[in-house]
Amino acid sequence: MIVSPHSLEKKILRKTLLDQRRTFLHSQQDSYSPYKGKFGIEAKPTLSPVSVLIKNLRFYVLDKASTFSRPLIVGGVWPLKGEPDLRSLFYDFYRIGVRVALPRVVRKESPLKFIEWSPFSILQDGLYKTCSPIGVFLEPDVLFVPLLGFNKKGYRIGYGGGFYDRTLALRPHCLSVGYGFSWQEVENLFYEDHDVPVKVIITEQGLLQTGLSHGKNEKRSKG
Numbered sequence: 001m002i003v004s005p006h007s008l009e010k011k012i013l014r015k016t017l018l019d020q021r022r023t024f025l026h027s028q029q030d031s032y033s034p035y036k037g038k039f040g041i042e043a044k045p046t047l048s049p050v051s052v053l054i055k056n057l058r059f060y061v062l063d064k065a066s067t068f069s070r071p072l073i074v075g076g077v078w079p080l081k082g083e084p085d086l087r088s089l090f091y092d093f094y095r096i097g098v099r100v101a102l103p104r105v106v107r108k109e110s111p112l113k114f115i116e117w118s119p120f121s122i123l124q125d126g127l128y129k130t131c132s133p134i135g136v137f138l139e140p141d142v143l144f145v146p147l148l149g150f151n152k153k154g155y156r157i158g159y160g161g162g163f164y165d166r167t168l169a170l171r172p173h174c175l176s177v178g179y180g181f182s183w184q185e186v187e188n189l190f191y192e193d194h195d196v197p198v199k200v201i202i203t204e205q206g207l208l209q210t211g212l213s214h215g216k217n218e219k220r221s222k223g
C-alpha cells in the first residue's frame, strides 16, 4: 500500500470538517425569525443556507438545460454524513424533465457508475452506507460533487475513497459542480497528483468559477 505523505493531515482535516458540518447543520432550519420593526414585532422571512444552496444549484442547472436540445442529465447524490440534502431538488428536476442519476459504488477501487433515478425508483444499499437506484446506467452531463472542504481552484477533499477523483479523471468533458457551504473553503488545502479539481463551485453565496469552466476536468499546476 502506498501511503500518501499527506494522509494523516487529510484525516485530521476530514474529521474537523465533518464535526463542523454536523454542528452547522444542526443549528440551521428554515425559519421566520421575528424582529422588531419600527412599529412593533414583524416577521422577516429568512431562508436557510441549505435552501439558498438548492436555489443556486437549481438556477445553474436550468440555465445549462436551456442550452441542450435533449433533456439534461444530472449526476446527483443521496445525502450522507450531514451533507446538504438535495433530494427535494431531484424531485423538482424529475417534475420538470431534467433527468437525475445517482452514483453506485461498484468496487472500492473503481470509478462511480451512475444509475437513473425517479421518484418511483427502488433503492438498494451499497458500500459505505450509500444507496443507489435499480435501473439503467446514464452518463451525466452535469455532475454534482459533494464537498467536505475545497479551495478556490476547485480542489477538494471528500471522504478519502478517491471515488470522485477517479470518476472525474474518466470524464474530462463532464461539467463537474462541487457544492457545499462557503465556510468549507480551506485556504491551504493540500492536494496530490491524483486530485482532479471541479470546474465550478456552488455554495449558498453563489457560484465560483474555478478557472476550468470551459475546459476539461484536468489537473492544474499547484500553488
Ligand SMILES: Nc1nc2c(c(=O)[nH]1)N(C=O)[C@@H](CNc1ccc(C(=O)N[C@@H](CCC(=O)O)C(=O)O)cc1)CN2
Binding pocket: 077, 078, 079, 080, 083, 103, 104, 105, 112, 128, 130, 146, 158, 159, 160, 161, 162, 163, 164
Ligand atoms: N452522498 C454521497 N454519496 C456518495 C459519495 C459522497 O461523497 N457523498 N461518494 C464519494 O466518494 C461515494 C461514496 N464514498 C464514500 C467513501 C467513504 C466513505 C466512508 O464512510 N469512509 C469511512 C472509512 C471507511 C474505510 O476505512 O473503509 C470513513 O470516512 O469513516 C463513505 C462514502 C458515492 N456516494
Ligand SMILES: Nc1ncnc2c1ncn2[C@@H]1O[C@H](COP(=O)(O)OP(=O)(O)OP(=O)(O)O)[C@@H](O)[C@H]1O
Binding pocket: 004, 010, 156, 157, 158, 159, 160, 161, 162, 163, 164, 165, 166, 169, 194, 195
Ligand atoms: N485516478 C485515480 N486512480 C487511482 N487511484 C486514485 C485516483 N484518484 C484517487 N485515487 C486514490 O484514492 C485515494 C483517496 O484519495 P483522496 O484522499 O484524494 O480522496 P478524496 O478526494 O477525499 O475522496 P473522494 O474523491 O472519494 O471524495 C488515494 O489514496 C488515491 O491513491
